[in-house]
Amino acid sequence: MSDKGSTYLDKILAAKRAELAAPRATRSGALTDRELLELGARLPRPRDFIGALREGPRPGIIAEFKRASPSAGALREGADARQIAMLYAAGGAACMSVLTDKHFQGSLDDLRSVRQSVSLPLLCKDFILEKTQIVEAKRVGADCVLLIVAALPVPQLRQLIEFAHTLELQVLCETRDEAEIDRAMAAGAKLIGVNSRDLQTFELDPDRAAKLRKYVPKSFTYVAESGVRSIDDALRLRDSGADALLIGSYFMTAEEPGEALRELVMAL
Numbered sequence: 001m002s003d004k005g006s007t008y009l010d011k012i013l014a015a016k017r018a019e020l021a022a023p024r025a026t027r028s029g030a031l032t033d034r035e036l037l038e039l040g041a042r043l044p045r046p047r048d049f050i051g052a053l054r055e056g057p058r059p060g061i062i063a064e065f066k067r068a069s070p071s072a073g074a075l076r077e078g079a080d081a082r083q084i085a086m087l088y089a090a091g092g093a094a095c096m097s098v099l100t101d102k103h104f105q106g107s108l109d110d111l112r113s114v115r116q117s118v119s120l121p122l123l124c125k126d127f128i129l130e131k132t133q134i135v136e137a138k139r140v141g142a143d144c145v146l147l148i149v150a151a152l153p154v155p156q157l158r159q160l161i162e163f164a165h166t167l168e169l170q171v172l173c174e175t176r177d178e179a180e181i182d183r184a185m186a187a188g189a190k191l192i193g194v195n196s197r198d199l200q201t202f203e204l205d206p207d208r209a210a211k212l213r214k215y216v217p218k219s220f221t222y223v224a225e226s227g228v229r230s231i232d233d234a235l236r237l238r239d240s241g242a243d244a245l246l247i248g249s250y251f252m253t254a255e256e257p258g259e260a261l262r263e264l265v266m267a268l
């Protein structure tokens with residue numbers, strides 16, 4: 001157990017706030033809300049991330065490009081985002097996620113590279129705290145953004161969901177317990193994720209996503225996030241009723257990421 005105030009999530013969020021407070025090179029840094037909305041609305045229309053998950057065989061796979069994680073360190077030295085994206089697309093991913101936060105050695109450039117190489121719907125996986133980040137995600141080609149309920153007070157969560165939806169971006173709202181699921185649904189989320197890894201401690205509870213499935217009505221799309229380490233893990237989550245599985249490390253550490261994905265998709 002770690003004290004409140006010194007958890008991993010708190011540290012990452014503090015670093016993110018400092019990053020956001022520093023003068024930025026990007027155009028959207030100094031804009032008013034209205035200017036941000038106008039800028040965001042002019043960007044190309046996003047793809048239908050949720051539709052891609054629901055149309056194909058269930059559960060749809062969201063394959064994640066992830067260079068490293070704070071808990072495991074580097075996952076694949078020198079990984080090339082374009083190349084991995086093409087392997088994921090050919091291997092049968094419904095969608096892709098790109099980790100763009102620097103604690104995971106990611107960047108928005110990775111997302112931009114992936115956008116240039118595949119047409120799959122893309123999730124920008126970052127610690128989003130303000131509207132500028134949503135516009136930046138859309139600018140590099142995201143179709144969906146992650147919002148973490150544990151990182152955002154309810155009014156802010158609601159406002160960011162609404163802002164993303166106005167820009168026609170979809171939102172994956174990440175939760176870890178029943179109370180957070182209720183907050184996500186009340187705030188307007190349609191795509192609900194349950195992360196089996198606790199971002200406060202980085203500990204994995206492999207049954208969490210299956211246990212919490214019953215709290216989310218079928219009209220929402222339910223994503224089981226993290227901790228799939230084998231085909232059996234994926235089958236168990238499928239049987240618990242997950243609509244989609246978000247999987248990163250298992251593919252990134254596989255000798256052949258595209259093959260590992262193809263085998264998993266065939267087994268489901």
Ligand SMILES: O=P(O)(O)OC[C@@H](O)[C@@H](O)c1c[nH]c2ccccc12
Binds near residue numbers: 066099174226247248
């Ligand atoms: O590598 P895994 O265990 O398959 O997990 C992927 C994804 O769920 C994980 O990267 C993740 C889920 N939510 C997050 C929030 C921030 C950073 C990372 C994450």
